[in-house]
Amino acid sequence: MRTWAPPATVLAMAGAGFVALLWLWLTGGGEVDVPWAPTLDLRLHLRLDGLAAMYALMATGVAVPVFVFAWRYLPHHLAQQGRSVREQPRFYALLGMFMVSMVGLALAQDLILLFLFWDLTAVASYLLIAYDRQDGGARRAALMALLVTAITAVALLIGTLLLYDRYATFSLPELFRVAESSTTVTVAGALIALAALAKSAQVPFHFWLGRAMVAPTPVSAYLHSAAMVAAGVLLIGRVYPLLELSPVLLDALVVAGFASMLVGGVLALSRDDLKQVLAYSTFSQYGYVVFLYGLGGESGVGAAAFYVVTHAVAKCALFLTAGAVTRATGAQRLSELGGLARAMPVVAAGSLACAATVASLPLTVGFFADELLFKAALERGWVFAAMALLIAVLTLAYMARFWTGLFLGAPRTEAGPVPGAMVAPVGVLGAICLVAGLVPAPFAAIAQDAATPSLLAAVPVEARYYLDLRAENLLALATFALGALVHAGHRAVPAAAEAVARLGERLGPERAYTAGLAALNGLSDRVHDLEVRDFRGRVTAIFLPSGVLFALAFVLTPTVGAYAVGSFSLGDLPLVLMLGFAACVAVAATRPRGHLTMVLTLGTVGFALAVVYALLGAPNVALVAVLVETIVALLFIGVLSLIPREVLRSQMRATRERRGTRFRDPAVGLVAGATVFVLVWGGLSRTGGEGDAARRLTELAPEAHADNVVTAILADLRALDTLGEITVVAVALLGVTKLLRRGRLW
Amino acid sequence: MSSVVTRVVARMLLAPILVVAIAILVKGFADVGDGFSAGVVAALGILLQYVTLGREEVERTLPVRLLPHAAFVALLGALAVALVPLSRGDPILTHSPPAGAEVTTVGKLELMTAVAFDAAVFVLVLGAVVGIVHAVARAYEEMEAT
Numbered sequence: 001m002r003t004w005a006p007p008a009t010v011l012a013m014a015g016a017g018f019v020a021l022l023w024l025w026l027t028g029g030g031e032v033d034v035p036w037a038p039t040l041d042l043r044l045h046l047r048l049d050g051l052a053a054m055y056a057l058m059a060t061g062v063a064v065p066v067f068v069f070a071w072r073y074l075p076h077h078l079a080q081q082g083r084s085v086r087e088q089p090r091f092y093a094l095l096g097m098f099m100v101s102m103v104g105l106a107l108a109q110d111l112i113l114l115f116l117f118w119d120l121t122a123v124a125s126y127l128l129i130a131y132d133r134q135d136g137g138a139r140r141a142a143l144m145a146l147l148v149t150a151i152t153a154v155a156l157l158i159g160t161l162l163l164y165d166r167y168a169t170f171s172l173p174e175l176f177r178v179a180e181s182s183t184t185v186t187v188a189g190a191l192i193a194l195a196a197l198a199k200s201a202q203v204p205f206h207f208w209l210g211r212a213m214v215a216p217t218p219v220s221a222y223l224h225s226a227a228m229v230a231a232g233v234l235l236i237g238r239v240y241p242l243l244e245l246s247p248v249l250l251d252a253l254v255v256a257g258f259a260s261m262l263v264g265g266v267l268a269l270s271r272d273d274l275k276q277v278l279a280y281s282t283f284s285q286y287g288y289v290v291f292l293y294g295l296g297g298e299s300g301v302g303a304a305a306f307y308v309v310t311h312a313v314a315k316c317a318l319f320l321t322a323g324a325v326t327r328a329t330g331a332q333r334l335s336e337l338g339g340l341a342r343a344m345p346v347v348a349a350g351s352l353a354c355a356a357t358v359a360s361l362p363l364t365v366g367f368f369a370d371e372l373l374f375k376a377a378l379e380r381g382w383v384f385a386a387m388a389l390l391i392a393v394l395t396l397a398y399m400a401r402f403w404t405g406l407f408l409g410a411p412r413t414e415a416g417p418v419p420g421a422m423v424a425p426v427g428v429l430g431a432i433c434l435v436a437g438l439v440p441a442p443f444a445a446i447a448q449d450a451a452t453p454s455l456l457a458a459v460p461v462e463a464r465y466y467l468d469l470r471a472e473n474l475l476a477l478a479t480f481a482l483g484a485l486v487h488a489g490h491r492a493v494p495a496a497a498e499a500v501a502r503l504g505e506r507l508g509p510e511r512a513y514t515a516g517l518a519a520l521n522g523l524s525d526r527v528h529d530l531e532v533r534d535f536r537g538r539v540t541a542i543f544l545p546s547g548v549l550f551a552l553a554f555v556l557t558p559t560v561g562a563y564a565v566g567s568f569s570l571g572d573l574p575l576v577l578m579l580g581f582a583a584c585v586a587v588a589a590t591r592p593r594g595h596l597t598m599v600l601t602l603g604t605v606g607f608a609l610a611v612v613y614a615l616l617g618a619p620n621v622a623l624v625a626v627l628v629e630t631i632v633a634l635l636f637i638g639v640l641s642l643i644p645r646e647v648l649r650s651q652m653r654a655t656r657e658r659r660g661t662r663f664r665d666p667a668v669g670l671v672a673g674a675t676v677f678v679l680v681w682g683g684l685s686r687t688g689g690e691g692d693a694a695r696r697l698t699e700l701a702p703e704a705h706a707d708n709v710v711t712a713i714l715a716d717l718r719a720l721d722t723l724g725e726i727t728v729v730a731v732a733l734l735g736v737t738k739l740l741r742r743g744r745l746w
Numbered sequence: 747m748s749s750v751v752t753r754v755v756a757r758m759l760l761a762p763i764l765v766v767a768i769a770i771l772v773k774g775f776a777d778v779g780d781g782f783s784a785g786v787v788a789a790l791g792i793l794l795q796y797v798t799l800g801r802e803e804v805e806r807t808l809p810v811r812l813l814p815h816a817a818f819v820a821l822l823g824a825l826a827v828a829l830v831p832l833s834r835g836d837p838i839l840t841h842s843p844p845a846g847a848e849v850t851t852v853g854k855l856e857l858m859t860a861v862a863f864d865a866a867v868f869v870l871v872l873g874a875v876v877g878i879v880h881a882v883a884r885a886y887e888e889m890e891a892t
Binding site (some may be wrong): 459619635638708720732745 | 769771775778782783786787790791814817818821825828838849856858860870871874875878880881885
């Protein structure tokens with residue numbers, strides 16, 4: 001395959017998807033609703049409402065600059081690690097898969113469908129974060145992201161099922177119609193919100209996002225600005241009518257959002273690695289959104305939607321800036337970089353616009369985001385406004401630190417040339433931020449539309465400059481002043497932030513994650529050891545639990561009349577004799593002299609039982625029993641011939657001489673035998689419905705064109721079982737060839 | 747190596763054993779037997795050749811090397827029998843002609859997809875056992891050689 005084909009394909013996909021979605025949105029949306037599994041109430045229900053349009057447009061729109069960037073980034077990245085360019089298609093296929101599942105997630109109107117896309121994004125992100133698979137850190141980070149988001153996804157599923165149990169529907173529009181404020185809805189809402197918070201890397205799940213920064217830059221830029229982490233707030237926006245029913249959940253969102261903003265802001269101030277700064281900034285920014293959803297009301301939800309879309313554009317460009325800078329200089333720490341404005345003017349200008357957007361400076365679209373934040377916070381009370389102010393100051397400080405650290409001051413490193421395709425996306429996204437700062441109407445329109453499904457009513461989102469001394473403007477001015485102050489005192493502030501960050505590392509949730517993982521690993525190892533240490537252990541692992549279950553069944557079932565003693569006629573004598581013979585041989589099999597004898601004795605037991613089947617009038621079963629015993633005994637002997645004779649002998653000796661087994665093993669055998677005897681006796685005593693199934697099958701046999709009921713069962717009535725069994729035979733053949741012949745079939 | 751008498755007798759027995767196997771398969775729907783038993787009987791016949799004549803001679807004179815591959819083809823065939831009804835909207839493994847309908851018969855054998863399924867079981871069991879026997883024999887030879 002040509003090297004340009006894979007990126008061109010996904011790029012075309014993203015571009016075409018964006019245009020198609022935009023056109024659909026502008027013409028009033030679209031809807032697909034087909035039954036998927038009607039017996040389970042599952043529907044493939046996709047609808048392009050405002051919320052879906054915003055996230056789907058983000059997922060495809062942001063994808064375009066990212067894929068353009070990746071086109072030039074990836075070959076260099078692979079070459080640096082000594083990997084073949086043949087690994088490119090995999091990268092683009094995964095990005096494409098991620099994009100599609102993200103769009104699906106945005107459009108899904110059915111909770112199960114939503115869950116499906118939710119997990120698909122988690123799987124795709126796992127594979128993308130671990131794209132540098134030779135790097136153990138990347139693999140661990142990917143596993144962490146997967147575990148945190150997929151385990152909490154189970155909470156989403158449980159919440160879904162709780163709602164289904166109560167309202168008998170998975171469909172969200174349906175649920176919004178019937179759901180009322182109740183404990184079930186609160187619990188289900190809390191579970192769904194938990195999954196959303198984990199996905200958006202909110203406190204206390206934030207640690208995975210920082211680790212995930214080992215991923216290649218395009219992955220970080222895409223997944224961790226506009227897509228993967230946005231999925232969490234998308235879910236909150238999607239199920240918002242349910243969350244709104246319980247004020248306590250909204251309050252919890254305020255707390256979680258504020259904690260995330262604060263922790264993220266502090267951590268972003270303390271980090272040195274470029275992508276880490278951006279990661280914690282992202283986590284803090286999504287805290288804003290969660291905070292706004294928690295504040296609720298028209299202004300809160302509208303502001304949340306506006307925030308998401310401005311942040312996606314700006315943060316993506318900042319990640320790409322980090323990638324371009326690292327490409328040019330080879331450095332990725334703030335302390336090693338500086339003064340790049342002259343060497344990389346386009347990147348510097350583009351990222352300045354984007355950093356200003358994140359920091360909410362006027363003339364950029366971000367300014368309106370903060371205005372809306374302040375407005376929503378003021379509506380709730382001055383405490384909330386103070387919270388918002390604090391966070392806005394932190395954001396301004398770390399963004400200033402990021403941009404000035406990169407582009408101002410004395411140059412510390414040589415900057416090499418960077419391909420135009422890696423510079424242009426930053427410039428374009430920066431230009432978008434500036435243009436939208438002057439003409440915010442499109443952003444406001446999409447945010448307004450996106451807030452509608454969350455509130456089930458149209459919400460006005462107004463983004464314009466008011467040149468007066470209203471409270472929002474005063475708060476913004478205070479932000480700029482305090483932010484400048486914090487930035488000016490930047491020697492002390494990062495040091496303090498660093499100390500907090502270190503404390504968090506020592507006591508934080510990541511430690512709990514690591515300890516939990518280690519404990520689970522240990523438990524798994526212990527169970528594994530217990531089960532497979534030796535053959536005896538393996539057998540015990542199966543028989544002991546089943547024995548306990550049987551014993552329980554004994555205790556719990558009534559025994560009156562359960563054990564009938566049937567009559568005995570002289571005609572049964574051969575049967576009884578044969579059974580006695582089988583029993584004797586079985587006992588003899590426990591005192592083997594060698595492996596060969598053991599195989600032959602066991603075979604004899606089988607043959608004796610075959611005679612019993614024949615006497616009972618089951619010639620088919622008898623035939624199969626004889627054949628199976630024969631072939632198994634022969635193959636067994638063949639396999640024994642592969643084991644050196646000394647090994648066999650010493651094994652046999654060890655078994656005979658093992659201490660402590662003289663009484664224990666026979667005792668275990670006796671107990672097991674007696675239990676099975678009583679069980680079978682009880683089973684055979686119940687003559688009631690016993691023949692029913694058998695008789696029904698026998699009656700069906702002539703219908704199925706067969707006089708032989710056994711064959712009719714095997715090939716027709718229970719043919720699915722047979723299909724499974726012959727698959728097992730085929731797999732066994734593969735296993736044998738793999739073990740003995742390294743996979744050669746012949 | 748076995749005596750001449752054993753070798754000759756084993757050689758002579760192969761054809762009758764295979765005939766019996768086919769009989770068990772074909773008559774399975776009317777009389778005792780089914781594809782699985784037929785496959786094991788046929789495999790036992792081949793195994794007898796391996797034991798008496800040795801691997802190399804058997805594999806030189808009989809086309810046994812096709813059998814393990816045939817096993818997987820048979821599995822695909824069984825899957826086809828299982829899945830084709832889905833395309834017509836029937837449940838998986840719906841045999842045709844359906845229950846009670848008229849069937850073309852050849853002697854006592856009635857031609858229907860259930861018989862094809864049983865035949866697939868036959869080939870798969872035969873192929874799997876021969877494949878395992880071959881693998882064990884080769885592994886034994888390699889062990890002797892070292």
